[in-house]
Amino acid sequence: MKDINTETKILEAARTVFISKGMDGARMQEIADEAGINKALLHYYYRSKDQLFRAVFQSVFAGFFQAIKGELDKETPIEQKAETIVMQYTNMLDANPFVPQFLINEINRNPQTLRDVMDSQQFNPSVFLEIFGNNNKSGIDPRQFIVSIIGMMVFPYAARNLVQLIYFNDNIEAYTQFLQERKEFLKQTILKMIQ
Amino acid sequence: MKDINTETKILEAARTVFISKGMDGARMQEIADEAGINKALLHYYYRSKDQLFRAVFQSVFAGFFQAIKGELDKETPIEQKAETIVMQYTNMLDANPFVPQFLINEINRNPQTLRDVMDSQQFNPSVFLEIFGNNNKSGIDPRQFIVSIIGMMVFPYAARNLVQLIYFNDNIEAYTQFLQERKEFLKQTILKMIQ
DNA sequence: GTCTATATGGCGATAGAC
């Protein structure tokens, strides 16, 4: 965070604060502090809080789908894909536990943002349907399947504080172990689902 | 919303606005408008925005767990319980689609709030572990199981705008049907999981 | 209890020196 240029430094600081607090909860002053610069500089590089937010959202959204796309378009048996999708997605969640929650919140706050980003990035969602759409002997609806998998993976991160308190008496180590064991649990569950 | 007393009217309006916008995004003016009264009255009944929010959070949290507890403590076979839990939870979600998202967000924003509410309500979370903890021949970890079920149920509501746009081209009717079909899908999935 | 009017503080944004 020292010898990179100011614009990048601002974007990274804004990413941290916006993901943690959301658009409404974030303060330009806090972003400036996080970047180690003055508040006025934020407006020099990004004219308004809204434009800064859009830059962050765009970057987070792109990185998110990049991370979960990964190697999934390769021709591998479905058992292998269950392994791959769980590992890639959970690795991403371990590194960015609040990203899905951030995306969901901000899309609900302003659904138009997502459409703008998808248009400007020419993002094609059909990729995710084809992952399990082919090579699927069970007759299972791929959309029901994918929504289930993502829900199972995201929830223990999004609702971490809730689940950790209710089921683990706020024991952080126990919850970390729970998340670790969950990887194997999810692989098994996915295999059971497509049987 | 006419012949009920003002305090209740305020609480219901606050509930609507807070669930939709969150603590940071909500405005006292909007709550007053929703309740059809003046802004100053909010402070007359609840001294501050923070206290009004706490009253709403407490009420929403209590109602949420009341709704999903329901009949689950009865002695019924596990197949019956799969049916019951899916129907009760999805009915609650259809009526209150943004409640889980609201609870998760506000607990993340201020984890202490949850502890305060649980203490004051003497809420006992072990009920939810025993639901599938007994009568469980598969050796499955009940916590992994419950977290999975709730994740699968909540996600398509919390991330509705995202999923609806990506997978259904923003077709509301198609998404409603998806949610309808999902009830049967989830029952089947739960049964597969405990096999 | 309910209202209008106003105080108080905080935040996004800008002006202007260097």
Add this chain to the structure above:
DNA sequence: GTCTATCGCCATATAGAC
């Protein structure tokens, strides 16, 4: 490009009439 100082608005909260 980067800073200090400040403007102007908006949101919470209060004062005080009725």
